Amino acid sequence: MYLREPCFDIDELVKENLHVHTPFSSCAKPEMRVKAIVKRAEELNLERVALVDHFNHKNTPMVEKNTADRFVVELTETKIPFLYGAELSVYGVGKWLDSDETNAALDYRLYAANHYHLDFWEQPNEKTPRGYAEHTVKVLEALIKAERADCIAHPIHGGYVEALPDKNSLAAAVTDEELYTLMLLAKKHKVAWEINIGEALLDPELTKRLWRFGKEVGSVFHFGTDAHRIENMDTRAHIDELRRLLP
Numbered sequence: 001m002y003l004r005e006p007c008f009d010i011d012e013l014v015k016e017n018l019h020v021h022t023p024f025s026s027c028a029k030p031e032m033r034v035k036a037i038v039k040r041a042e043e044l045n046l047e048r049v050a051l052v053d054h055f056n057h058k059n060t061p062m063v064e065k066n067t068a069d070r071f072v073v074e075l076t077e078t079k080i081p082f083l084y085g086a087e088l089s090v091y092g093v094g095k096w097l098d099s100d101e102t103n104a105a106l107d108y109r110l111y112a113a114n115h116y117h118l119d120f121w122e123q124p125n126e127k128t129p130r131g132y133a134e135h136t137v138k139v140l141e142a143l144i145k146a147e148r149a150d151c152i153a154h155p156i157h158g159g160y161v162e163a164l165p166d167k168n169s170l171a172a173a174v175t176d177e178e179l180y181t182l183m184l185l186a187k188k189h190k191v192a193w194e195i196n197i198g199e200a201l202l203d204p205e206l207t208k209r210l211w212r213f214g215k216e217v218g219s220v221f222h223f224g225t226d227a228h229r230i231e232n233m234d235t236r237a238h239i240d241e242l243r244r245l246l247p
C-alpha cells in the first residue's frame with residue numbers, strides 16, 4: 001500500500017521508479033537480477049523502487065517470490081526503500097486473479113487493466129475503439145471501487161489490443177466526461193495513475209489528458225518505466241520530452 005502525495009512536478013515524480021520487473025516475469029531479461037536492479041537504482045539516485053512482476057495465473061507464488069527478493073535487497077544494505085508488489089491483472093469487469101489474502105500481503109498493488117493480448121483477458125462484444133473504450137472504463141470503475149489497487153499501470157492505452165490497428169484509438173474513444181469521472185472516482189478511493197514512459201511516448205495525447213484532468217481533480221501520479229531490461233530503469237531518459245508534455 002503506497003500512495004504518494006499529489007505532485008505535478010515531473011522532476012519530482014521521476015525520482016521514483018515504481019514499475020520494475022525481475023526475471024520472474026517471463027518477458028523480462030535475465031539481466032534483471034535483483035542485485036543488478038539495486039546497483040542500477042543506486043547509480044540513478046532513485047529514491048524508491050517497486051518490484052512488480054506479472055500476476056497472470058491464479059496461483060502465482062508472488063508473496064514467496066517477494067520474500068526472496070526482499071532477502072536479496074537487504075543483503076545489499078542499500079538505503080533505497082523497495083516496495084515488493086505485483087503487476088496484478090484486472091482482466092474483466094470485477095475480475096482479478098489475486099486472492100484477497102495475496103492482495104493484502106503486497107506492498108504495492110499496480111493493476112493492469114489492458115493486457116488484452118493475453119488469452120484469458122475478457123474482450124468486449126464490439127471490437128471497435130468505442131467498444132474497447134467502454135469496456136476499459138467499466139473495468140477500471142469496478143476496480144477502483146473495490147479498493148484493492150494502489151495504482152493503475154499504463155492506464156487506458158490500447159497498445160495490447162490486437163483487434164485495433166491504431167493503438168491510440170481506444171483512449172481517443174474515451175470521452176472527456178468519462179475520463180474526468182473516472183479520475184474523480186480514483187481520487188475518492190485513493191488510487192494513483194501511472195505515468196508510464198512507453199505510453200507517454202506512444203500516445204502523448206492520452207498522457208496529456210490524464211495530466212490536465214489530474215491537475216484539476218488533484219490526482220496522484222506515480223512514475224514507472226516498465227523496465228524489462230537494465231537500460232530501461234533510467235526514469236530520466238526522456239525527461240526533456242516529458243517536461244514539454246507535462247507542464
Ligand SMILES: [Zn+2]
Nearest residue numbers: 087112153154
Ligand atoms: Zn503491463
Ligand SMILES: [Zn+2]
Nearest residue numbers: 019021087226
Ligand atoms: Zn509491466
